[in-house]
Amino acid sequence: MIEIENLVKNYGDVKALDGLTLTVKEGQIYGFLGPNGAGKSTTILSTLGLINPQAGRISLFGREVFAGGRYREAELVRAKKRIGYMPEHATLWDFLTPMQTLDIIGESFGMSKGERAKRVRELLELLNLWEVRNKKVGKFSKGMKQRLLLAQALVQSPDLLILDEPMTGLDPKGIAEFKDIIREQKKAGKTVFFSSHILAHVEEVCDTVGVIVRGQLRVEDSIENIKNQFLKKAGYLILLETDRPISFEDVDWEVERVSPTKYKIKAPGDVRPEINDVVWKQGAKILQLMVRVPSLEEVFLSLVEEKG
Ligand SMILES: Nc1ncnc2c1ncn2[C@@H]1O[C@H](COP(=O)(O)OP(=O)(O)O)[C@@H](O)[C@H]1O
Numbered sequence: 001m002i003e004i005e006n007l008v009k010n011y012g013d014v015k016a017l018d019g020l021t022l023t024v025k026e027g028q029i030y031g032f033l034g035p036n037g038a039g040k041s042t043t044i045l046s047t048l049g050l051i052n053p054q055a056g057r058i059s060l061f062g063r064e065v066f067a068g069g070r071y072r073e074a075e076l077v078r079a080k081k082r083i084g085y086m087p088e089h090a091t092l093w094d095f096l097t098p099m100q101t102l103d104i105i106g107e108s109f110g111m112s113k114g115e116r117a118k119r120v121r122e123l124l125e126l127l128n129l130w131e132v133r134n135k136k137v138g139k140f141s142k143g144m145k146q147r148l149l150l151a152q153a154l155v156q157s158p159d160l161l162i163l164d165e166p167m168t169g170l171d172p173k174g175i176a177e178f179k180d181i182i183r184e185q186k187k188a189g190k191t192v193f194f195s196s197h198i199l200a201h202v203e204e205v206c207d208t209v210g211v212i213v214r215g216q217l218r219v220e221d222s223i224e225n226i227k228n229q230f231l232k233k234a235g236y237l238i239l240l241e242t243d244r245p246i247s248f249e250d251v252d253w254e255v256e257r258v259s260p261t262k263y264k265i266k267a268p269g270d271v272r273p274e275i276n277d278v279v280w281k282q283g284a285k286i287l288q289l290m291v292r293v294p295s296l297e298e299v300f301l302s303l304v305e306e307k308g
């Protein structure tokens, strides 16, 4: 759905995108995660043809929209009809009601009055705004405004949703509601690409995560695979307790003796079966054997802090 290859965008001396490569496949809920200033918004603006990168390629729905330093306008216009976009710093008309707001957007897409009425009701119900449909938007909470902004992006029933930091500034309840709505989009067969600088926003709801750091994609995979890769690289940390002291002479793992019968073992993989053997051969018994799995937060931080 979105294929970005070696994209470069400099703002003067600032390298915002430094050869970014990324792929979003149909039906995915893709969390685009990275610290502030990493280049997330620049990537999204490039995808929508709203800024001009210097080099690289962008394809949308399998058709090239940017290459050789320029956009193909006709292809871009065609692709954008199928994209719903929620910008990072969006504004709403405070003096309008949600009903009026969505109706105007529908009109701008050339929908008939009847179509609009049906679609607006559908969206207001989906986003829990039906009860406040006739209230002025200016009085809305942050969460209600975010939901209305998402409704705006959904008016023309786009196949692909691109959301820039949609959950930033929401409270935990607002985040949970927003995640539910995103899941419903997936069920309806849509593809969702959304950015965030907060790990908790992509957790649970995304099936794929891409981590961007200083304009480059560090990893792109399922959360499970990212964790496993990290484990392989960082090594497994295994905690062992036995009923009597054990000798670890013949193994090449890093073993730290915490107490006469407690050990911290660092190994390149999950060596629990081998540990079992070592202990058993020495006629001892295992009292406790645990693998400490890193939290997602640790994995994310290590990716972000890793030197380029
Ligand atoms: N219009 C701009 N002019 C100059 N520098 C910019 C502009 N927009 C973004 N940048 C810089 O480009 C880098 C990436 O920014 P951005 O894409 O907004 O990151 P993110 O969305 O991940 O926080 C940052 O260093 C930012 O300061």
Ligand SMILES: [Mg+2]
Binding pocket: 040, 041, 042, 088, 164, 165
């Ligand atoms: Mg941003």
